Amino acid sequence: MAEPQQPTTSYGVRLSKESFTFAAAHFITYDGDVCEPLHGHNYALRVELEGPLDENAYVYDFIATRDAIQRLVHQLDHCVLLPTEHPRILVQRVTEAGQDEVIARFEERRWVFPAADCRLLPLPNTTAEMLANWIGRQLIDVLPGLTALVVEVEECAGQAGLWRWRRS
Numbered sequence: 001m002a003e004p005q006q007p008t009t010s011y012g013v014r015l016s017k018e019s020f021t022f023a024a025a026h027f028i029t030y031d032g033d034v035c036e037p038l039h040g041h042n043y044a045l046r047v048e049l050e051g052p053l054d055e056n057a058y059v060y061d062f063i064a065t066r067d068a069i070q071r072l073v074h075q076l077d078h079c080v081l082l083p084t085e086h087p088r089i090l091v092q093r094v095t096e097a098g099q100d101e102v103i104a105r106f107e108e109r110r111w112v113f114p115a116a117d118c119r120l121l122p123l124p125n126t127t128a129e130m131l132a133n134w135i136g137r138q139l140i141d142v143l144p145g146l147t148a149l150v151v152e153v154e155e156c157a158g159q160a161g162l163w164r165w166r167r168s
């Protein structure tokens with residue numbers, strides 16, 4: 001007779017705070033050659049972490065985790081989000097008449113922004129899923145010891161992209 005299986009259990013924390021919002025502009029491409037006009041969203045972020053318990057019986061301190069997420073939110077807030085790995089949106093930093101600028105090009109279209117207002121992200125498109133991926137990878141770097149992570153980026157109420165990661 002087969003041995004009864006031991007249940008597997010895990011601990012996690014979930015953070016979903018009103019302050020985890022960032023207002024940002026972006027445009028994506030889809031269906032190959034359709035490129036959206038520049039527009040903005042009030043993005044909302046939710047994060048779920050798993051890991052071993054520490055000596056406090058915490059997976060991760062809510063406060064330290066909140067502060068790490070908040071720092072990422074500040075990096076994206078009030079920015080134009082541009083992908084640097086997109087095959088057809090070309091993003092270039094230039095200095096023009098002493099001004100640092102970012103020029104984005106898609107076919108014959110061209111956008112010019114002050115460099116300080118842009119956040120260049122190593123992503124193939126700034127979809128909600130890809131923003132969740134970027135945020136998740138930053139969190140893995142600053143929160144060592146995680147075993148699993150879910151990042152949810154909501155573009156508007158009821159529409160969110162998710163990125164899930166589990167240590168292999």
Ligand SMILES: Nc1nc2c(c(=O)[nH]1)N=C([C@H](O)[C@H](O)COP(=O)(O)OP(=O)(O)OP(=O)(O)O)CN2
Pocket residue numbers: 028036039126127128129155156159161
């Ligand atoms: N799976 C995904 N689908 C879509 C994404 C995405 O990131 N992941 N993104 C978009 C557009 O960028 C975006 O949603 C367009 O925004 P908007 O024009 O505001 O369109 P909505 O209909 O969502 O919003 P309104 O409330 O009607 O303004 C599309 N799909």
